[in-house]
Amino acid sequence: MENEPDLKADLFIDISDEVCPMSFVKTKLALDKIESGQVLELICQAGDSVKNISIQLKDEGHLIKGVKRESEDIFRIKILKDGL
Amino acid sequence: MSGTKNGKKLRITVDHNLDETVIKKIAVDAEVAGKDAKGKIDFAGLRAGGFIKQRQKDKFTVRLNCPGGRMTIEKLKTVAKAAEKFGDKFVHFSVRQSLEIPTVDYHDFNELTDMLGSVEQKIASCGPRVRVPTACGGCEYNPNGIVDTQSMAQTITDMFFGRRTPHKFKISLSACPHDCIHSTGTDLGLQGAIFPKWDVEKCTGCTICSSACTEDAIESDKKTGQPIFDASQCIYCDDCVRACPTMAWEAEERGYMVRVGGHGGRHPAFGTAVANFLSDDETLKVIDGTITWYQQKGESHGRIRLGNLLLKEGMMASYMEMLKATIGDAKLEKNPALPRLIVTNPKGEKKNGK
Known part of the structure; x- marks a missing residue:
C-alpha cells in the first residue's frame, strides 16, 4: 500500500532506534540539509514515533507523500519539505 | 484585638468563611492590636479570601489570582518586588497554580494590594466559593x-x-x-x-x-x-x-x-x-x-x-x-x-x- 512509489528521495535516514524527542530532532536536522521541494525518506518505529513524527511534520508545514508499512513495527515515510 | 465603630470587641481575623453580608457590616479601623496599620483594612476587598492565616503570629500567606497558572512577565516583576518587600525570602507555587507570598504581616495588606493593583494583579480566594480555575x-x-x-x-x-x-x-x-x-x-x-x-x-x-x-x-x-x-x-x-x-x-x-x-x-x-x-x-x-x-x-x-x-x-x-x-x-x-x-x-x- 505504498503511495508515490516512484518518488525519489534526496536524503535517507534510519531513526528506527530512536525515541522521542531524538526521533524528531534527527528528522529536523535531516530536513535542514535539503532544500524546499526536495524529499527526505526515513525509517521509524510504529506507534509513538510514527505518530509524533507525522503530527509534528504536519504542524511545521511538510507533506508526507509516501508511506509504506515495512512490518508491524516499522514505517518507511517520504517527506516533501515545505510541501503543505 | 480591636474595637469597631459600634464599640463591640472583635477579634481581627480574616475569616474566609464569613458570609459577605456579615463582612460588609464589619467596619474595621486602622488601629489593629495597637499597632500602626497603614490605612484602613478593607474587609470588603478581602471577602473572597486569599489571605490565609499562618502559624506565625500576625502572618498571612497571600494567594494570588493566577487563572490557568499564567502570569505576564510585567506582573511577575512587580510580584517579585512585593514579595521581597512584604514577604519572606521565597514565594510558593500552590498546588492549584497560584503564586503565593508567604509571611505577610496583615498590617501591610493595603500596601501590598496597592502595589499588586498597579499591575492589575488580583488576590485569589479560599473558603466556600468558586476558586480560580x-x-x-x-x-x-x-x-x-x-x-x-x-x-x-x-x-x-x-x-x-x-x-x-x-x-x-x-x-x-x-x-x-x-x-x-x-x-x-x-x-x-x-x-x-x-x-x-x-x-x-x-x-x-x-x-x-x-x-x-x-x-x-x-x-x-x-x-x-x-x-x-x-x-x-x-x-x-x-x-x-x-x-x-x-x-x-x-x-x-x-x-x-x-x-x-x-x-x-x-x-x-x-x-x-x-x-x-x-x-x-x-x-x-x-x-x-x-x-x-x-x-x-x-x-x-x-x-x-x-x-x-x-x-x-x-x-x-x-x-x-x-x-x-x-x-x-x-x-x-x-x-x-x-x-x-x-x-x-x-x-x-x-x-x-x-
Whole structure:
C-alpha cells in the first residue's frame, strides 16, 4: 500500500532506534540539509514515533507523500519539505 | 484585638468563611492590636479570601489570582518586588497554580494590594466559593491541545470567580484527554475532546492512524489498510486526526467534555462525565447552571461538596434535568454514572458516605 512509489528521495535516514524527542530532532536536522521541494525518506518505529513524527511534520508545514508499512513495527515515510 | 465603630470587641481575623453580608457590616479601623496599620483594612476587598492565616503570629500567606497558572512577565516583576518587600525570602507555587507570598504581616495588606493593583494583579480566594480555575497550557503551543484552556480559564475567572457556594468549588481545564490537570478530581472538570470522522476518498490506507491510536479504537483492514473504527473505545483524543498525512480523518465535533463531582481532600472522589463536545458558550452556561443548582440544592445540606450532594437520592436526576433545561439534551450523557468515592481509611469504608 505504498503511495508515490516512484518518488525519489534526496536524503535517507534510519531513526528506527530512536525515541522521542531524538526521533524528531534527527528528522529536523535531516530536513535542514535539503532544500524546499526536495524529499527526505526515513525509517521509524510504529506507534509513538510514527505518530509524533507525522503530527509534528504536519504542524511545521511538510507533506508526507509516501508511506509504506515495512512490518508491524516499522514505517518507511517520504517527506516533501515545505510541501503543505 | 480591636474595637469597631459600634464599640463591640472583635477579634481581627480574616475569616474566609464569613458570609459577605456579615463582612460588609464589619467596619474595621486602622488601629489593629495597637499597632500602626497603614490605612484602613478593607474587609470588603478581602471577602473572597486569599489571605490565609499562618502559624506565625500576625502572618498571612497571600494567594494570588493566577487563572490557568499564567502570569505576564510585567506582573511577575512587580510580584517579585512585593514579595521581597512584604514577604519572606521565597514565594510558593500552590498546588492549584497560584503564586503565593508567604509571611505577610496583615498590617501591610493595603500596601501590598496597592502595589499588586498597579499591575492589575488580583488576590485569589479560599473558603466556600468558586476558586480560580486551573488549566494546562492549552492548544496555543501544546501540540496535544484540542481547546484553548487558557482563554477559557480567564473567562471563567471573569464571570464566576468568588461566587458563594455551599463548600469550596473548583474548576479545572485540560486541553486533551491526557488530563494533566486532573479534571476528573475537580468539582467541575473540563477536558478538550473531539469526535473523529473518516473520509474514504482521502484515505490511502497507510495505516498510520491505527498505529497512532493507543486506545485500540482503530484497526487497519488487512487488505486495504483502511481503518475500522470502534467508537466505543475512542477517548476523543485527536491523535488519528493529527497524525493522518492526508487529512482523511477530521474532527466531526470538538469542544469540552464536562465532568462533575470530583474532589480531593480527606474523602476524595472521581467526577463523572455528564456532557461532551460543548462549545465555549454552552460550557459557560453549564458552569453558571451548575453553580446556581449547587447553591440552591446544597443550601439545606450545610458544608457539602458538589460530588457528595450529587450522591444524595434524586440529586443526579435533578442535576441532569437542570442541564437539559440549560443546553438541551443532545450533548448530554444518557445515563451518567454517579461520582465515585475513594475509600481512604485503611480499616474499611466510611459509614457516613463523606
